[in-house]
Amino acid sequence: MLVVIILAVALWVFGGLMGVPRATRSMMLAILYVAVLIIQITLPAGTPLRMATGDSPAPWLILGGFTGLIFLYRRLLAALRRRADVKEAAAQPIAPKPGFSDAELNRYARHIVLREIGGPGQKKLKEAKVLVIGAGGLGAPALQYLAASGVGTIGVIDDDIVENTNLARQVIHKDKAIGMHKVFSAQAEMLEQNPHVKVRPYQRRLTEDIASDLFADYDLVLDGTDNFDTRYLVNRVAVEQKIPLVSGALSQWEGQLSVFDPAHGAPCYQCIFSQAPAAELAPSCAEAGVLSPLPGVIGAMMAVEAVKIVTGAGTALRGQMVIYDALYGESRTIAITPRVDCPICGDMRAQTA
Secondary structure: OHHHHHHHHHHHHHHHHOOOOHHHHHHHHHHHHHHHHHHHHHOOOOOHHHHHOOOOHHHHHHHHHHHHHHHHHHHHHHHHHHHHHHHHHHHOOOOOOOOOOHHHHHHOHHHHOOOOOHHHHHHHHHHOEEEEEOOOOOHHHHHHHHHHHOOOEEEEEOOOEOOHHHOOOOOOOOHHHOOOEHHHHHHHHHHHHOOOOEEEEEOOOOOHHHHHHHHOOOOEEEEOOOOHHHHHHHHHHHHHOOOOEEEEEEEEOEEEEEEEOHHHOOOOHHHHOOOOOOHHHOOOHHHHOEOOOHHHHHHHHHHHHHHHHHHOOOOOOEOEEEEEEOOOOEEEEEEOOOOOOOOOOHHHHHHHO
16 A cells, blocks of 8 residues: 555645646546556456555555545535625625716716616717818818817818818817818817817828728718719718718808718718709809808718717608708708619618618
8 A cells, every 4th residue: 555655745745846737737637546446346356466565455545535525525616616706796896997087077967867878879979980181161160079078089081271261160270270181270279179089180182092991990971072073082081981971062152961871771972962963053162152160060960960860869860861951941851762773881781681
């Protein structure tokens, strides 16, 4: 029996020195024990091998019984300890995740008390990434209200500089910003208004080669551009990436607004405006003029739609277009529907049908 004990100690000690895991060494001892027990039970009494391992199975059975009891006791103790740890953890108050500072809670208090937004909605706004195309007439008020509402990351792309003729309607820019790039002027004013948001300025024109990569970083796009080529590009990329597109437009005394979102059953921009009108039928604001407060009305409405889409509040203008006539103080909402043969979103609808 002494030989077996020495062998067992040697296996354990030398195995440990050689870096053999504890579980493996325990398995080796178990195999040794089973082998000795087989020898004691199967070989006749008095044989040399049986004599060398104790000559009786009784001590080995007693040793195995005690070892088994110790093993079961340790397992039971570990299970009880785990249960106690689980109960203790459950009793502890859940630590809140990093969220709003006291200053932010106070700033957004009027949002948070709105039943349709509340704390969860304001948290969604903080986590949202919204891209605004254009920092001009429509982009200016939209950017201001997105920042004021607490949208966490706001991108703005534009290649223009601030001119004196912009200031009557593009109220995010100030007289001192004349000659400055619009994206940097807008960024400065947004951070001055709300230092808790992140503004990403892109001082360049939106082009085919950058649009896809740029849009991929955002959850929602607002289009405030004043040319059809860019509008069609924005629409196509938004449809490809299944990003909702809030689109506004202006002309003299009238503005219009819609949410183009084929991924949620609404038409895309090209469903409604299948091709750009002739230049003489759609003069620019510089050629035809535009009422100074009108961009503020439509741009603010674009920000409203963005907040609704991000938070899930109310009903966004999907499948609807609002037309506002400032001259006569009238507004009307018309239904707009997808076009089956639309070259931009028609294939996507066919695949999901």
